[in-house]
Amino acid sequence: MAEVSRFDVAKAVFVKDLRVEIxxxxxxxxxxxxxxxxxxxxxxxxxATNVLTRVAPGLxxxxxxxxxxxIVQRGFAVESADGALExxxxxxxxxxxxxxxxxxxxxxxxxxxxxxxxxxxxxxxxVDLRAEGVVLLVTTSISAxxxxxxxxxxxxxxxxxxxxxxxxxPLLVLPVAxxxxxxxxxxxxxxxxxxGTAISEGWPWLGLLSVFAVAxxxxxxxxxxxxxxx
Amino acid sequence: MTTITPQSxxxxxxxxxxxxxxxxxxxxxxxxxxxxxxVFGLLISPADRDQGDSVRIMYVHVPSVWLAYLAFIVTAIxxxxxxxxxxxxxxxxxxxxxxxxxxxxFMAVTLVxxxxxxxxxxxxxxxxxxxxxxxxxxxISYIGYLAVRxxxxxxxxxxxxxxxxxxxxxxxxxLVHWSVRLWRSLxxxxxxxxxxxxVSLDGLMLFSLFSGVVAxxxxxxxxxxxxxxxxxxxxxxxxxxxxxxxxxxxxxxGEKRA
Numbered sequence: 001m002a003e004v005s006r007f008d009v010a011k012a013v014f015v016k017d018l019r020v021e022i023x024x025x026x027x028x029x030x031x032x033x034x035x036x037x038x039x040x041x042x043x044x045x046x047x048a049t050n051v052l053t054r055v056a057p058g059l060x061x062x063x064x065x066x067x068x069x070x071i072v073q074r075g076f077a078v079e080s081a082d083g084a085l086e087x088x089x090x091x092x093x094x095x096x097x098x099x100x101x102x103x104x105x106x107x108x109x110x111x112x113x114x115x116x117x118x119x120x121x122x123x124x125x126x127v128d129l130r131a132e133g134v135v136l137l138v139t140t141s142i143s144a145x146x147x148x149x150x151x152x153x154x155x156x157x158x159x160x161x162x163x164x165x166x167x168x169x170p171l172l173v174l175p176v177a178x179x180x181x182x183x184x185x186x187x188x189x190x191x192x193x194x195x196g197t198a199i200s201e202g203w204p205w206l207g208l209l210s211v212f213a214v215a216x217x218x219x220x221x222x223x224x225x226x227x228x229x230x
Numbered sequence: 231m232t233t234i235t236p237q238s239x240x241x242x243x244x245x246x247x248x249x250x251x252x253x254x255x256x257x258x259x260x261x262x263x264x265x266x267x268x269v270f271g272l273l274i275s276p277a278d279r280d281q282g283d284s285v286r287i288m289y290v291h292v293p294s295v296w297l298a299y300l301a302f303i304v305t306a307i308x309x310x311x312x313x314x315x316x317x318x319x320x321x322x323x324x325x326x327x328x329x330x331x332x333x334x335x336f337m338a339v340t341l342v343x344x345x346x347x348x349x350x351x352x353x354x355x356x357x358x359x360x361x362x363x364x365x366x367x368x369x370i371s372y373i374g375y376l377a378v379r380x381x382x383x384x385x386x387x388x389x390x391x392x393x394x395x396x397x398x399x400x401x402x403x404x405l406v407h408w409s410v411r412l413w414r415s416l417x418x419x420x421x422x423x424x425x426x427x428x429v430s431l432d433g434l435m436l437f438s439l440f441s442g443v444v445a446x447x448x449x450x451x452x453x454x455x456x457x458x459x460x461x462x463x464x465x466x467x468x469x470x471x472x473x474x475x476x477x478x479x480x481x482x483x484g485e486k487r488a
Contacts, residue, residue: 154398158378158391158394158395162381162382162383168374168377168378168381171370171373171374171377172374172377172378172395175367175370175371175374175402175406176371176398176402178367178406178409179405179406179408179409179410182409182410182412182413183409183412186413204412205412208405208408208409208412211405212405215401215405216401219398219401223394223397223398226313226390226391226393226394227390227391227394229390
């Protein structure tokens with residue numbers, strides 16, 4: 001039999017995850033409505049429109065974090081339900097390939113989520129997108145998403161197949177993800193010009209987000225194998 | 231028919247508890263040093279010119295934060311030894327766990343004493359200062375680490391998982407600190423009083439602080455020794471219960487066949 005490369009494994013896992021999503025529509029039917037609901041609830045809690053416009057970038061990323069927890073739980077519940085991860089291990093499938101595949105699928109789902117949340121902020125909170133900030137907005141979202149997905153996949157893998165994971169996952173993921181919340185919020189504030197912030201103020205934060213994504217991408221690549229193997 | 235009684239089932243009667251001569255000496259020294267610290271910190275050392283008596287909080291606050299960081303460094307080193315060492319020793323893993331538990335307690339003491347000091351000095355319990363925020367996030371992260379240690383699974387699984395998490399937290403610390411510093415430096419307006427305790431320390435104050443560090447270090451060593459032995463005993467007790475259950479099942483099977 002031909003040798004299956006790490007890249008092939010990653011691709012297979014990635015395609016499989018997206019196929020599961022397209023057929024089950026959990027993201028579209030449950031998680032996206034949940035995140036839109038979170039945005040509405042923020043509006044109830046904070047009341048005034050001018051406050052909402054001011055804090056919109058932070059609320060978008062908070063909603064991303066909360067929804068990501070749900071997506072990760074779902075993504076690994078699929079794996080542990082039929083002992084799929086264990087089956088992959090006994091078949092000698094490369095753990096790193098599985099990590100990259102799960103990571104890529106999570107990135108795609110988070111990007112869909114972020115597009116929806118930015119649209120919600122524009123519609124409900126009266127946020128204005130400015131043309132000159134688009135590059136910063138897009139690059140920030142990509143690097144923040146890569147970092148978040150790396151963290152989410154590591155801890156999702158840890159919690160897969162262990163009882164009590166539903167409650168443990170947020171406790172593990174949220175403190176680690178807090179630099180992304182801080183960095184991405186400031187960078188998006190700069191991109192949107194919230195409170196008169198200049199675009200140039202956003203770039204240092206992009207640096208932080210990129211370092212975070214690389215650190216946890218590399219860290220996760222090393223950690224994932226030992227975490228899931230028995 | 232013969233009944234199976236594995237050697238491991240025999241209860242060693244000679245020692246119960248986790249104390250040895252060494253830990254008893256360390257324990258005594260700890261008590262003496264804490265008494266010493268109380269006398270110097272509360273009675274002999276002078277009140278600060280600006281902060282008054284609240285400066286005495288420092289004699290507990292500063293040693294406890296140092297010890298918390300030391301505890302987390304010990305956890306990280308033990309995690310690395312477990313993960314990369316050839317033997318994947320469970321003993322090292324238990325020291326990592328014991329040290330993290332003690333570190334979390336010291337960190338809680340740090341946060342509580344810091345908040346009390348802040349209330350007196352700044353008028354508020356909390357400031358969103360970089361160091362405070364990093365410390366709080368670190369505290370939560372190690373609570374997460376301890377939660378991972380409590381997950382079900384074999385002891386080897388527990389050790390490997392928690393070693394990986396122990397090292398990931400180390401990766402997290404500089405990133406959290408960097409982001410929070412950047413955040414505060416851009417957004418913080420005027421600080422009432424810098425969080426740096428840049429008061430010039432009087433000789434007696436410095437001595438009291440030093441006594442605090444010695445007392446807390448002894449306390450740390452004593453607690454970690456006892457706690458890691460305790461964890462060993464918990465593991466042994468679990469093993470023995472399993473052996474007993476197995477032995478009784480085997481003898482049941484034997485009786486049926488007979």
